[in-house]
């Protein structure tokens with residue numbers, strides 16, 4: 001068989017590595033390191049089967065998060081709403097819309113919509129929404145201002161360091177439980193907030209775990 005590449009070509013990779021030297025190695029290491037899962041997850045924004053917009057529904061229409069994520073305060077997982085929740089409105093609203101074709105299909109065939117997961121912790125880490133929400137940590141602290149997102153993306157790393165940063169100093173993230181889904185809540189005044197915090201933390205005995213077995217059960 002005729003050789004397509006001359007023999008010296010075999011040395012090209014070596015020459016490139018040699019020539020580029022240290023800079024080249026650093027580049028490869030950087031791609032390896034920052035390309036690894038933990039660093040690509042922030043900003044993860046998969047294409048969803050239906051162009052559902054949080055900005056429209058939770059933002060402009062002002063729907064509360066719990067209208068759809070109804071179990072979030074009581075269970076480990078915040079549930080993704082079933083087709084029926086959407087059809088409460090969309091039997092009447094935009095019943096002919098192309099963007100909702102898949103929703104109507106799912107409704108008629110009684111098959112769930114396959115939404116793509118955005119956030120996903122590894123199985124060896126334990127996370128439960130309910131104690132966080134009962135303690136008064138708002139959705140915004142962990143998910144960002146979802147009511148302004150056309151499509152949800154992951155805004156925090158969900159790394160162990162991120163969990164621990166808040167567990168060591170949760171105060172700046174605590175708010176009245178009635179405001180957990182309010183994306184525009186701000187403390188009244190620094191002094192009132194400190195007073196409220198002390199009473200709140202005492203009454204609920206808020207004590208986030210920092211020991212390994214708290215999150216690795």
Ligand code: HEC
Pocket residue numbers: 048052054057058063064065066067068069080081115116117118119120139140143146147151152181183
């Ligand atoms: C009308 C129903 C509805 C409302 C209201 C709603 N959501 Fe959602 N939410 C969904 C649906 C459907 C999905 C799955 C598709 C997607 O990711 O966009 C979702 C996905 C999410 C996700 C990503 C879940 C994952 O896969 O990791 C987060 C976080 C989220 N919602 C937070 C919120 C917050 C915070 C609010 C209130 C500001 C809110 N949602 C209001 C329907 C709703």
Ligand code: HEC
Pocket residue numbers: 065066069072076077078079080119120121122127129132133137138139140141142143158180181
């Ligand atoms: C303390 C941080 C934190 C708070 C507060 C929080 N979330 Fe989450 N959320 C997470 C993490 C971490 C995951 C990924 C869980 C997993 O993979 O098991 C997640 C996942 C989700 C999901 C995907 C389904 C699931 O449960 O795995 C939805 C939807 C969601 N959150 C909605 C909300 C809403 C709505 C609020 C406010 C009412 C909220 N979250 C408050 C950290 C938080």
Ligand code: HEC
Pocket residue numbers: 050051052053056057061063068081085086087088089090093094097098099100103
């Ligand atoms: C409380 C009522 C209500 C619920 C519940 C609701 N929507 Fe909507 N939705 C609306 C309204 C109002 C509009 C805007 C209609 C318009 O532009 O005239 C809309 C618009 C849309 C559009 C854009 C349609 C187009 O042609 O522009 C999509 C897609 C959509 N919704 C998907 C969903 C999905 C998926 C769910 C369930 C997770 C859902 N909606 C739940 C009220 C609702």
Ligand code: HEC
Pocket residue numbers: 121125126127128131132134135137141142158159162163164166167170173204205206207208209214215
């Ligand atoms: C923004 C602040 C914040 C972040 C981020 C956060 N937590 Fe927490 N977490 C808390 C607070 C506050 C409590 C205390 C609740 C109490 O004591 O009532 C808590 C309690 C817990 C508990 C004990 C409750 C139980 O179920 O026994 C676990 C486990 C936990 N967090 C896991 C995690 C994990 C895993 C992450 C990261 C993926 C995380 N948390 C991120 C604030 C946070």
Ligand code: HEC
Pocket residue numbers: 038121122125158159160163164167209210211212213214215216
């Ligand atoms: C507040 C919750 C929390 C506590 C406390 C905690 N971890 Fe983790 N840990 C996590 C989460 C969440 C992950 C997954 C991180 C990811 O996906 O990048 C993790 C990942 C890990 C990993 C996998 C490697 C890595 O860094 O991703 C090891 C090993 C680990 N933890 C050991 C420990 C040990 C040892 C302790 C006690 C000193 C501990 N953890 C305490 C939440 C916690």
